[in-house]
Amino acid sequence: MPPRNLPPRSETPTTPEDLINVAMVEDDAACLHALAHAVEAAPRLRMAWAAANLRTALARLPDEPIDVLLVDLGLPDGSGLDLIAAARGRWPDCAVMVSTIFGDETHVLRAIEAGAMGYVLKDLSAEELVEEIHSLHAGGSPINPMVARKLLMQRSTPPAAAPAPLAATPLSARESEVLRLIARGYTVEEVAGALGVSPHTVQTFVRRIYTKLQVNSRAEAVREGTRQGWLSAD
The missing domain is CATH 1.10.10.10 (Winged helix-like DNA-binding domain superfamily/Winged helix DNA-binding domain)
Structure with missing residues (x-):
């Protein structure tokens, strides 16, 4: 659950429709607390719910529509990939962003295939992550620059002697x-x-x-x- 006694938001939208409903799943209590505070203090963001494990998150999914879901991949009782797929199935318009320590190609591609639209590493501050949430909701696809560069380098292939024509x-x-x-x-x-x-x-x-x-x-x-x-x- 989100931490109690959170500070008031710096700006309060005039109508509930203006709010971006955010849910997050993070097993690190200190990290979850900091992120929840940052979300609650940010303009136009509303902390819908938070969970520390996969089981709780799956149980909370049907509660209400979620605009942005922030999820860690390495959860104590399962993979965040299962939650991404479940969230996209339940709320097709939900934008999912992964926040994790895993920056390798396998994890990134599996997250994208499951339905993630953003992928950042846990070196971001809470305030920077809030900015990425706004970007994701606006239609962007935030991705850690080092992860993006690594993907491009790993997936690039040397030119063939007789390259096949592009489709x-x-x-x-x-x-x-x-x-x-x-x-x-x-x-x-x-x-x-x-x-x-x-x-x-x-x-x-x-x-x-x-x-x-x-x-x-x-x-x-x-x-x-x-x-x-x-x-x-x-």
Whole structure:
């Protein structure tokens, strides 16, 4: 459960609809306490619930819709991956971000495949993590820079003597540009600003990308674009 006697938020939204409902699962009591305080003190964030293990978190999932779920992978009674999949199944619009000590390729890819949209390491301060929560809810895909670089380096392959031609992309030029910006972590608003179009137009492009690539999330779209060779590592 969230710690009691939390400090008041620095700003209070006028309506409950303005609040971003946050849940977190963390087995380190001190870390959980610090994060819960930071969330409660942050503008527009509401601490819905917190849990220290997988069993409690799974039991709390049906309580109310969650906008952002922050989850550790190494829980005392199971894997955070199971919680990610359960949360995405229960609340499809819930944005999941992993906060963990594991920065290797296997853990990152398994988390993304389970439905995570953000992946950060536990070297962030509570205040920095709050910023990443806002970014995630705004449509971004926060990922630790060192983790991202490691993934790109590990998954890069030396050029072959006779490289096979890339698969033809079904995306239009503008849809391809939107996908490239999404892969770089741009939010909908940032993509709109970069391309000089409205956020509504960007959302239309994103829906078309999902349909053409037969995916259901930004992470899946980026993974498919990378697999097909449509996205570069720069």
